[in-house]
Amino acid sequence: MNRLRRLAALAAAVLRELADESAYQRHLRQCGAPDSAEEWRRFWEQRLSARFTRPKCC
């Protein structure tokens, strides 16, 4: 049961990483800024502009 719970937690963590939600939490910690719509926009624009300058795999 514990193993299943750990697996589910890992799957959720992978999804959060793919969704940039973990990266946003890290960004808030790094800047010491509170969660706000303005902060999210700033983070998201920075993140996306870096992501969409790299080629995607076929």
Add this chain to the structure above:
Amino acid sequence: MAGPRRFFDPVNAGVWRQRPSVVDCGVKLLRHLLWAAVAIGAGLCLAVIAIHRGERINSVWLALAAVCSYAVAYRFYGKFLAARVLVLNDQRATPAERLRNGHDFEPTNKWILFGHHFAAIAGPGPLVGPVLAAQFGYLPGTLWIIAGAALGGSVQDFIILFSSMRRDGKSLGQMAREEIGKTGGMAALFTVLLIMIVMLAVMALVVVNALKGSPWGTFTIAATMPIAVFMGLYLRYWRHGKVLECSGLGFGLVVAAILCGRWVAQSPELAPVFTLSAIALAAAIIVYGFLASALPVWLLLAPRDYLSTFVKLGVMMMLGVGILFVRPELQLPAFTRFVDGSGPIFAGKIFPFCFITIACGAVSGFHSLIASGTTPKMIAKESHAYPVGYGAMLLEGFVAIMAMIAACVLQPGVYFAVNAPAGVVGASPAAAVSTISSWGFPVSVTDMSSLAADVGEKSLFARTGGAPSLALGMAHIFARSGGGRAMIGFWYHFAIMFEALFILTIIDAGTRVGRFMLQDLLGHAWKPAGRTSWMPGVVASSAAIVAAWGCFLIQGVRDPLGGINSLWPLFGIANQLLAAIALCVATTILLKMHRLKYLWITCLPLAWLVAVTFTAAWQKIFSPVPAIGFLAQAARLEAALRAGTAADAATARTLIFNARLDAAVCGLLLALVAAILIDSVRVWAGILRGVREAQVHEAPFVASQLRAEEL
């Protein structure tokens, strides 16, 4: 009481070691026995699929052969590379730890990074390539996927990931410049741009062929655009940061769009609006590519990217579970008559064409761009590069095996009726079934009509590109897992939506990346052109990139042989040539690290890829058979034009130009890679003769302070 537990190690004199207990010895023995059983299992399954003839074979044999072979490769070959060749050292701080900034550089849990890396490398290539290569039968493609992924693809990904990690996350181009020289670096940059243009065109062609004349499919994919815009607005203005919640909502809307699609296809008013010809669809995709490249990324690209990533991972998992649950029998034989090179989907013999048709899934050059992109900046400990670099590629190999199974569960007659172009089998259904049946793969017009009605399509003849036949195979497996025949239409369009969604994500993101690369190149000549915020520069460079791949796309759409016959091999050659560049860089690094000792590890796959791609490229340019050689094709059309036997002079002239353009692109790619190869050999000879510095350009050693509990 047991005797003393410590003994004196005679090898490491002066070191007292813990004597292993009986339990430890037992566990070790059991482990050895288990691995021996897995290795025997791999050999047995491979022997069964290789020797079995006559009766149909169950798909489980293919899946087991792949799982056991990959397990053995991971445990022994991968571990050997990690421990002996690359000598991964967890005491050494990775760039994620040293340069940690919370954005690009961030130490990440190895399994989370594994998921992230796998999601980045798994594209439509490992799904479409095996479906097309199934024209040779299931065996050649399957063996290539198993051997290629274990001995070539994973090795390339792992060594490039390791090299980039040791060089602060440098890109493949930067490493080529540093380790080989300026010529290699510049050639790598041009090659990547050229490959991207060919890739975008061929991927767009796959979508066009999947959606032409299909109001259900076209409506579903058209609906994903407003859904993505809604998601973008939702994330930016209403529920900031709730990406998972928003993606769940987006997925629900996409499923609703698939369900509405059936109603649209049956509506006499709406069906004609969404029934588009191939050329109209191509124009729509070109306009979409341009808009997506110029619009803000948060509005369309990013939401689609999230949605397609989750749908992709979910569907791959569903397919794996479906195959395990249904355990379908393969209908295609081990070998078909087309091993002689007369294939209707693409012409050419197994060697070299099977090995360039399946690139992603076995060896893919594009992976080297990912392995030297985001991933090396997120590795927390050096040892994590082993599961992430070597393991993720093996998983992609397994995805390719699943695609091969999905294609081979179709009746051979149906498989060829869907995939063979009208120019080969005949334009009318009666002519097509007659030609295909004469090959020994019986199929009737009634079978095809009934199948088309089941999946809610008007016709499934000549739906080239691989996507429709893969969707049919997947729908067959999903429907048998749940829903039965009544649900096959839903599952078919669900599979089409899944394929088109993430192919379009590659097209929009690829066009944008191509625009940046072009602006980067132009910026050297004229500064304002290089500014990514200067609107005229953005519009002009976006238009140039879209025009470049759009030109190949239109060419593919107009090609009487379906376009896939000329464009997919070109894409395969380009992708494998990029892998050759990556292996040149990897070989140079291994040579500098160990001299000749471990050179065979990269030299063998490199030699194989050079043999395959150079032979394929040579044949595509110079083969006297018009179905294979571009120049022979142009010469035949020119002769027909001169003799006045060409059906349409203007079309013939366009086709002649296209064939010559394809030959020129193929030749240019060959020349670029030959330049890199010659440059590399010159560097290797210099190192071995001692006239060239053999120093690796790694970042200096810094001891790691990162604790396991921090991850």
